[in-house]
Amino acid sequence: MLTPYHQSNYFTLFNADSLTLIDQLEDNSIDVVFADPPYFLSSGRKMDIAGRNVHFEKGAWDRSRSTEEIDQFNNKWIKAVRSKMKENGTIWISGTFHNIFSVERILVENGFKIINLVSWQKSNPRDIVDGQHLTFSTEILVWARKSLHGKHCYNHELMVQLNGGKPLTDVWKIPTPGSWERTCGYHPTQKPLRLLYRIILSSTNEGDLILDPFAGSCTTGIAANLLGRNFIGIDQSKDFLDFGIRRKQEIESPEIREKIIKKMSENPEEVTVIINHCRKGLMEKMVETGICYLRAGDSKGSLCITPGFERLSYVLLHTNGENCKLFKLKSKGKFNIWTKETLEEYGFEPSHAPYYIVLHFDNSKPIPFKQLPNLKESVNTYIAKIKPLSDFMGIK
Numbered sequence: 001m002l003t004p005y006h007q008s009n010y011f012t013l014f015n016a017d018s019l020t021l022i023d024q025l026e027d028n029s030i031d032v033v034f035a036d037p038p039y040f041l042s043s044g045r046k047m048d049i050a051g052r053n054v055h056f057e058k059g060a061w062d063r064s065r066s067t068e069e070i071d072q073f074n075n076k077w078i079k080a081v082r083s084k085m086k087e088n089g090t091i092w093i094s095g096t097f098h099n100i101f102s103v104e105r106i107l108v109e110n111g112f113k114i115i116n117l118v119s120w121q122k123s124n125p126r127d128i129v130d131g132q133h134l135t136f137s138t139e140i141l142v143w144a145r146k147s148l149h150g151k152h153c154y155n156h157e158l159m160v161q162l163n164g165g166k167p168l169t170d171v172w173k174i175p176t177p178g179s180w181e182r183t184c185g186y187h188p189t190q191k192p193l194r195l196l197y198r199i200i201l202s203s204t205n206e207g208d209l210i211l212d213p214f215a216g217s218c219t220t221g222i223a224a225n226l227l228g229r230n231f232i233g234i235d236q237s238k239d240f241l242d243f244g245i246r247r248k249q250e251i252e253s254p255e256i257r258e259k260i261i262k263k264m265s266e267n268p269e270e271v272t273v274i275i276n277h278c279r280k281g282l283m284e285k286m287v288e289t290g291i292c293y294l295r296a297g298d299s300k301g302s303l304c305i306t307p308g309f310e311r312l313s314y315v316l317l318h319t320n321g322e323n324c325k326l327f328k329l330k331s332k333g334k335f336n337i338w339t340k341e342t343l344e345e346y347g348f349e350p351s352h353a354p355y356y357i358v359l360h361f362d363n364s365k366p367i368p369f370k371q372l373p374n375l376k377e378s379v380n381t382y383i384a385k386i387k388p389l390s391d392f393m394g395i396k
């Protein structure tokens, strides 16, 4: 009988060497594996990054090894994990050039079917100024299925919705972890919750069991827990697991839980929706013409452009929170400034300002959506209220 290091609702941790512990888990029980194994890139070298001499040393567990040793390590844990996965289960493994070619080859040798290689493009990489390298700004994720044939879980519709109506590509632009997810401790290679949010939403369903054999600070477990999935994590370091336990305790507070879910689901790259509250007759006129307008300035005359405008792809029109209609803009992030007189030529009767922000939308087909965010605070016609599209798509 295995004794967990920690167990709280649907969140189980083992403090052990994965190379031995994985064998003791139940066969065919895991829906999805996410593994962020050692990349074996710590060389102890120093490199000039953004004007600072940075030591390339993550810890003894990450020290460079020979190609044969890296292959041996990967083969051992990948083979072990395979027998624990359900037949339609999938595995995500992250890496850089140091380990990822070994990972890919060993997956294939062990009978996995590669589904995709995803490039995680860091939107805020640290510049390298040693004059010898391009700035390192990506990591690779290999996504593979246990069986060569058959179907695996991919929540295509949901990912299309979250991606502004377009199929999600294999390049994911996501920032490195922010201060909001580093409140409980330090891990040198902590992954962003936003990355795990996307992996988990795309390839699992509520109630699924996710295994992370190199759990570290338990980013996978935190994202899994927040999204209603079960989690088993393994790490050989108690210090890292304790960090993970503190993170888990942190999300037991309903306020913090809600705040982190919101942050995690707000991809700074995600398309946004502008909310426009308008009188009934005006709304009908907007739908008829495909023109939505907002007063361009505040009472002091400043232009009201808020962060998120550049990613604007949809407009939501409503009257006092009712009769809501969502439309796609004709061009993402593009708006015109029109005078009152120009709007009048299109049959409107603007009366509050000399200039207006004008957005053109496709009035031929309203976009279906699942849920309405609270619109009460956005009843002011004149302030651009911008929300991420995920607020409308029913993601808990």
Ligand SMILES: C[S@@+](CC[C@H](N)C(=O)[O-])C[C@H]1O[C@@H](n2cnc3c(N)ncnc32)[C@H](O)[C@@H]1O
Pocket (backbone or CB within 6 Å): 016, 017, 018, 019, 036, 037, 038, 039, 061, 187, 189, 190, 191, 192, 213, 214, 215, 216, 217, 218, 219, 220, 234, 235, 236, 237, 240
């Ligand atoms: C790249 S880090 C994972 C970081 C994690 N994704 C996060 O967001 O915090 C790899 C982790 O694997 C652990 N590790 C390395 N070799 C291990 C082994 N043989 N068994 C269990 N854990 C191991 C290290 O302690 C380290 O925390």
